[in-house]
Amino acid sequence: MTGRAAHFHINGEEYNIYIRNADTLLYVIRGKTGFTGAKPGCLNGDCGACTVIVNGWPVKSCLMLAVEAEGEEIITAEGLHGSEIQKAFVKYFAFQCGYCTPGYIMNCQTLITQYPEADRNKIKEWLDSNICRCTSYEEIEQALYSVLRQHR
Structure with a gap:
């Protein structure tokens, strides 16, 4: 090899x-x-x-x-152990089976870091890059918004 x-x-x-x-x-x-x-x-x-x-x-x-x-x-x-976005995912129950959760958390963390003033269109664009088969989309969005609000 x-x-x-x-x-x-x-x-x-x-x-x-x-x-x-x-x-x-x-x-x-x-x-x-x-x-x-x-x-x-x-x-x-x-x-x-x-x-x-x-x-x-x-x-x-x-x-x-x-x-x-x-x-x-x-x-x-x-x-990202103990990060704000991980805590928000727990607080807003932004997971069901949890398989997609790490990928979403990584994507959300980057959005928070790179675009702390992200508007609704930017957030939708970024969240569209991942798939949750259990359909926790609303909770994921709530978790992300809660952290973004803290950074504004």
């Missing part, structure tokens, strides 16, 4: 991981670091369950090759 050692910055920690050129970031994060917040869903970029933050922006890790993320700042759901 052809591969090489690669260096990653994940959740503020340094990792030297043996990867193949074909490995996705999702595979490396889940299989080689033990961080399981990013979920394998559709594996083609539609559902957003695998969303992580790379250099401050949401990325569907099932579509990104690990070699593309080498040396970049990566944050998984575990890296």
Whole structure:
């Protein structure tokens, strides 16, 4: 098997991981670091369950090759432990089965950081990039709005 050692910055920690050129970031994060917040869903970029933050922006890790993320700042759901958006998801019951929740939280966290003054259209656009099969959309939106209001 052809591969090489690669260096990653994940959740503020340094990792030297043996990867193949074909490995996705999702595979490396889940299989080689033990961080399981990013979920394998559709594996083609539609559902957003695998969303992580790379250099401050949401990325569907099932579509990104690990070699593309080498040396970049990566944050998984575990890296947001105790964040305002996680607390808001709990407060507003913005989950049912919970499978999509980490991806939504990562997307919402980035929206809060990059666009704290986001209008309704921007929020809708960002929330449309993920899918909740249990239909917790209203609660997810309420959680996001509650945090955005705190930042205004």
